Amino acid sequence: MTDPQFNRIALIGIGLIGSSIARDVKELGLANDVVISSRSAETLKRAEGLQLGTHYVSSAAEAVKDADLVIVSVPVGSSGAVAEQIAPNLKPGAILTDVGSTKASVIAQMAPFVPDGVHFIPGHPLAGTEKSGPDAGFAGLFRDRWCIFTPLPDTDAEALEKLKAFWIALGSRVDDMDPQHHDKVLAIVSHLPHIIAYNIVGTADDLETVTESEVIKYSASGFRDFTRLAASDPTMWRDICLHNKDAILEMLARFSEDLAYLQRAIRWGEGDKLFELFTRTRDVRRSIIQAGQDVDAPDFGRHALDPKK
Amino acid sequence: MTDPQFNRIALIGIGLIGSSIARDVKELGLANDVVISSRSAETLKRAEGLQLGTHYVSSAAEAVKDADLVIVSVPVGSSGAVAEQIAPNLKPGAILTDVGSTKASVIAQMAPFVPDGVHFIPGHPLAGTEKSGPDAGFAGLFRDRWCIFTPLPDTDAEALEKLKAFWIALGSRVDDMDPQHHDKVLAIVSHLPHIIAYNIVGTADDLETVTESEVIKYSASGFRDFTRLAASDPTMWRDICLHNKDAILEMLARFSEDLAYLQRAIRWGEGDKLFELFTRTRDVRRSIIQAGQDVDAPDFGRHALDPKK
Numbered sequence A, B: 001m002t003d004p005q006f007n008r009i010a011l012i013g014i015g016l017i018g019s020s021i022a023r024d025v026k027e028l029g030l031a032n033d034v035v036i037s038s039r040s041a042e043t044l045k046r047a048e049g050l051q052l053g054t055h056y057v058s059s060a061a062e063a064v065k066d067a068d069l070v071i072v073s074v075p076v077g078s079s080g081a082v083a084e085q086i087a088p089n090l091k092p093g094a095i096l097t098d099v100g101s102t103k104a105s106v107i108a109q110m111a112p113f114v115p116d117g118v119h120f121i122p123g124h125p126l127a128g129t130e131k132s133g134p135d136a137g138f139a140g141l142f143r144d145r146w147c148i149f150t151p152l153p154d155t156d157a158e159a160l161e162k163l164k165a166f167w168i169a170l171g172s173r174v175d176d177m178d179p180q181h182h183d184k185v186l187a188i189v190s191h192l193p194h195i196i197a198y199n200i201v202g203t204a205d206d207l208e209t210v211t212e213s214e215v216i217k218y219s220a221s222g223f224r225d226f227t228r229l230a231a232s233d234p235t236m237w238r239d240i241c242l243h244n245k246d247a248i249l250e251m252l253a254r255f256s257e258d259l260a261y262l263q264r265a266i267r268w269g270e271g272d273k274l275f276e277l278f279t280r281t282r283d284v285r286r287s288i289i290q291a292g293q294d295v296d297a298p299d300f301g302r303h304a305l306d307p308k309k
């Protein structure tokens, strides 16, 4: 148990991310009160059943009253509406943050509603799984993962330090970034991979010459990896696509250009070009493992858990 | 220990696949003699160090003498040359098979050299990891995985049954397919996923606006999944691209067409189209898990092994 860092924390949205924060806050004793709010009565009830907080309130506006830290964990397309609802009740001196996967759009949506005296500091923890909802969360999700902040030019340094100390207590490593740059970085490391995964699974699903049951039966030879990403929450990913459009379109254009080059090398049997690319990409994997950003076990160590073994 | 199914097995090529077969054969006692051959002295020595067989021979032609079952496990582009070398010494009545990831091209390369009286039955076990070489193999790799055979029209039924019994002893489930159809199925479930993974890792590696160290640092948010596939053996994948060209180009064209549709939906903010696709792809994942073709643990269960936890 650490000393409480905040008297009262309000969690607006209690899905995978919100509920993981709630579990850590409880386990670590980071707040005296944890007020939880969710859009639907069902999710709110489930959060109560899981004893994720100390208070459960259906209205987001009510939930933020007297809170010293407010964390908004909803799909990025809903952040403006949530900000509008809670703004009148935010306490002067409170810190308002979010966890949304895009940052420029969240700032554009939320900042106009934030009253003077409230410290709005956008954030994004780079941690998650393909599952969603309050049952999917778990304590320790953020441990040793990066949490990126995109503070506004007039952000209060003390409030920023306080928010960082909170995420550090959750085990995160913290970083600052310009919102536009954040959105570009995430477009390549996260958004493009998910979009490509959704696309390839869609392509396979639509073929006439290979049946869907063949695709499923033989999926262990590579395809199944993509289906995990393509099983992520559709609302979350629709919103990301709509709210990081420019950076995503830029990365898609680069990807398609490179794919055309590769396709041409295949068509013309240019083995040396293929070999050169396939060798270069190996080094990237090696660096990721050296940086401790993935496990080195073959097949993600999945073999041990494999239902067919 | 089962009764030996063959007096002498020759393994030509002793990397990930060949050495996994060798380990199973030894563990299960499926042959009296296991003669191993590899192109390089180094790999052959390593196979001996690992005690994978009973005899170690540098010449493939020598290795197949008196063998009842010959399994060729080399990159598909080398299968013709290997067939040419070993053909004169193949024993009448012997079964000759391979494990190559493409089938029509392997048949075209090998069949012309196969002497009368030798049963040539092309095969492909759908099992592997991103690692290669004799140290990467392990017993049980093929357990509960599919092994697809693409027998020629005049294949001897008894020889086919015998070969299937061998793979079943290794734990595989067996299937027959027409070689052209095999190549189409594999193009979508395996070859396209790998090519796309290589491509996206290449794209990320080439960006100017996002540094390589940022890509590595933040790779846990989706990108790292692709780097695993893109760390697969460059020679093997160059050969697959060159030897399954038509099917791969067909799948690439479908993929690109679908991606253009998705890109357009993003550009024009058509959230409903995105939502529809992202929902449909979820079902594919669900079917794969129901079919026992992947683990249901979030993030492939990687969390438990994660070096950063």
Ligand SMILES: NC(=O)c1ccc[n+]([C@@H]2O[C@H](COP(=O)([O-])OP(=O)(O)OC[C@H]3O[C@@H](n4cnc5c(N)ncnc54)[C@H](OP(=O)(O)O)[C@@H]3O)[C@@H](O)[C@H]2O)c1
Pocket (backbone or CB within 6 Å): A012, A013, A014, A015, A016, A017, A018, A037, A038, A039, A040, A041, A042, A043, A044, A073, A074, A075, A076, A078, A082, A099, A100, A101, A102, A124, A125, A126, A127, A128, A129, A130, A131, A132, A133, A134, A233, A236
């Ligand atoms: N999943 C990840 O891997 C990940 C990683 C980093 C950041 N993020 C970001 O974290 C945020 C939350 O993601 P999550 O994975 O926790 O999602 P989730 O598990 O689906 O939970 C979403 C939460 O937001 C609420 N919500 C949904 N639509 C809403 C709306 N229109 N108005 C108000 N509330 C709404 C839900 O309420 P009800 O259930 O009551 O409807 C639920 O409490 C998103 O912005 C996402 O981009 C996600």
Ligand SMILES: NC(=O)c1ccc[n+]([C@@H]2O[C@H](COP(=O)([O-])OP(=O)(O)OC[C@H]3O[C@@H](n4cnc5c(N)ncnc54)[C@H](OP(=O)(O)O)[C@@H]3O)[C@@H](O)[C@H]2O)c1
Pocket (backbone or CB within 6 Å): B012, B013, B014, B015, B016, B017, B018, B037, B038, B039, B040, B041, B042, B043, B044, B073, B074, B075, B076, B078, B082, B099, B100, B101, B102, B124, B125, B126, B127, B128, B129, B130, B131, B132, B133, B134, B233, B236
């Ligand atoms: N890896 C998979 O996931 C997987 C799955 C199913 C099927 N396959 C297929 O299985 C075959 C073997 O793959 P692998 O993963 O076992 O490969 P690997 O671990 O790289 O081993 C390749 C073996 O082939 C030998 N070899 C390489 N180039 C050769 C050449 N030009 N002439 C003769 N021998 C050569 C190597 O000999 P030296 O080391 O002595 O040079 C080594 O013994 C390939 O056709 C592949 O398509 C692979």
